[in-house]
Amino acid sequence: MLPSSLALPGSVLAVENLSRLYPSGEDTVTALAPFTYTFPPGMTAVVGPSGSGKSTLLNLLAGFDRPTTGRVLVDGTDLHTLSEAGRADFRLAHYGFVFQNHNLVTILTALENVEFPLMLAGVPPRERREQARALLDRVGLAARASHLPSQLSGGEAQRVAIARALARNPRVLLADEPTGNLDSHTGERVLELLTRPAREGRTVILITHDREVASLADHTLRLRDGVVTAGH
Amino acid sequence: MHWSDVWKLAWKGLTRRPVRTLLTALGITVAVASMVVFLSLGEGIRKVFTSELGAIGPDVQVSLSGFSQGFAPQPNLPQAVTADLQKLSGDLGIISMTPVVMAVRGSLDVSQSTVLYGLPAAQGVQAVFPSVRAASGRALTAADEGQGVAVVGAKAAQNLHLAVGSVLNLNRRNRVKVVGVLAPESGLVDNFIFLPLTTLQRAEGAQGRVSLVALKLANPRDARAVANTIARRLNVEAQTQSDFLSFIDRALRISDAVRFGISLIALIVGGLAVANTVMMGVFERTREFGTLRAIGARPAFVRMLVLSESLLLALAGGVGGLLLGVVGIAAVNAYTQKLAGIDAAALTPRLTLLALGISLLLGLVSGLLPARSASRLQITEALGRV
Secondary structure, eight states: OOOTTTOOTTOOEEEEEEEEEEEETTEEEEEEEEEEEEEOSEEEEEEOOTTSSHHHHHHHHHTSSOOSEEEEEETTEEGGGSOHHHHHHHHHHHEEEEOSSOOOOTTSOHHHHHHHHHHHTTOOHHHHHHHHHHHHHHTTOGGGTTOOGGGSOHHHHHHHHHHHHHTTOOSEEEEESTTTTSOHHHHHHHHHHHHHHHHTTOEEEEEESOHHHHTTSSEEEEEETTEEEEOO | OOHHHHHHHHHHHHHTSHHHHHHHHHHHHHHHHHHHHHHHHHHHHHHHIIIIIHHHSOSEEEESSTTTTOSSOOSOEETTHHHHHHHHHHHHTEEEEEEEEEEEEOOSSGGGOEEEEEEOTTTOGGGTOTTOOEEEEOOOOGGGTTSSEEEEOHHHHHHTTOOTTOEEESSSSOEEEEEEEEOOOSSGGGGEEEEEHHHHHHHHTOTTEESEEEEEESSGGGHHHHHHHHHHHHTSEEEEHHHHHHHHHHHHHHHHHHHHHHHHHHHHHHHHHHHHHHHHHHHHTHHHHHHHHHTTOOHHHHHHHHHHHHHHHHHHHHHHHHHHHHHHHHHHHHHHHHHHSSOOOOOOHHHHHHHHHHHHHHHHHHHHHHHHHHHTOOHHHHTTOO
């Protein structure tokens, strides 16, 4: 449960006074100015030009980086109070990630890549294989299960990455420019796969600099020079 | 997460660059094989002495300088000591006494080297080596004492091209005629040339002196006490079989250490190759490790994965090294069989375990640094998200 000051119906993710400053020589660079925000269920697009702080925000939301001030709360848990291993477990249990470059493990087949988070979670081999097959089927790639990432097109690889992100049935899905390297037609297909979990009430955070892509989101968070300029 | 999953992933990680992996494993293979062959020499010789001399050697051996002169002492013990021993024989339970003169004939060609073994012709070779028998010709008899005759071990006969009727030059003034050739014993005795005691004493200019006196006891369990009594009363060195074996073992241990030291160089080079290969793999897969960490792998998982790759690589090299070592040992034994009729090298269970253990240790040590580096990667840096 989020604290009452941050609670919104159905919300699981909120940030409170979150900021990230980097030392630069004797100066300090503000990558993200302090802000407080509750991410509503559904898809939230985080938009802004290059260098506006989008990646910094995602790094903090995911627990990849530590904030200078503030908290990231996921269903009442302050992510940054956890240890390194604790944050890894937390990501495995609650987050799904889709990166701009699919970031699939190159030596594993599509099926094995989708199985990977389930393997980390200790799901028995047969069970996880079945689940992974069902997920690949869901993204329309059942026939490509035994292919290596190098044998897949960019769009196919990104769909496998989405299947992997959904494997643990996460409450929060973080997608960083998921269509950045795809043509518009393939990109639409990928976005369709991401809007589905959003419609199911999950929190999907879509980082993009593409206004057209952002227009598909239920909510928008604008960033400029590390400052959140508009929400909802 | 199951261990089998980690091993499978580690295996896939290694097969990503098969040629590099194979070459590194070959490096370990050669290093372990050289260690196996080097150390197998000690194991083989240990086996020969334990099974052969332990079974047939004298219960007590009396000499002037013990084992300080090695296996074949100089004939510097006055033969009169046998009379003193005779006086004690009743009290000490000595049932037989064999004065022996030994002389080593070395040669630049090792196959031409041999041991001249003089003992009373009346007692015969079987007094010290009970199981030998003549394959051709005859054994020594009492009438041969002082005569220029010899009975030759099978390997000595083969290497020196001797047969019954051949003449063997002991030195410029002394030559003997071969009257018998022994059947192969698969041991050191095959390299001996047996002569009547006084014949060899004369040839060596050692009249009235012997190298040692071999004693058989009524109760071999008393050997230690008997040896102590003889040493004290007669002011000589007296050793038991176990003294002899522990002397051999001590000598072999020293040589084991030297041989292991030599192989250690190859092992260290092999270990560095593993570390290099695994570290390169880590650098090449920085983004991949970052992704694994991002989607929920703990640092310990990444550490385990890299360490498993290192262990697998070293273990594969270790198994390969053992197999290559077996081939090497067979080659060494083929040579030493031809030379001395013995298997000088042996792959014992403890050597097998040592080779595998050292391979694993090598893998573990070589993998520590790459594993630490991989587990400490910053996700943001690994994913290029700074």
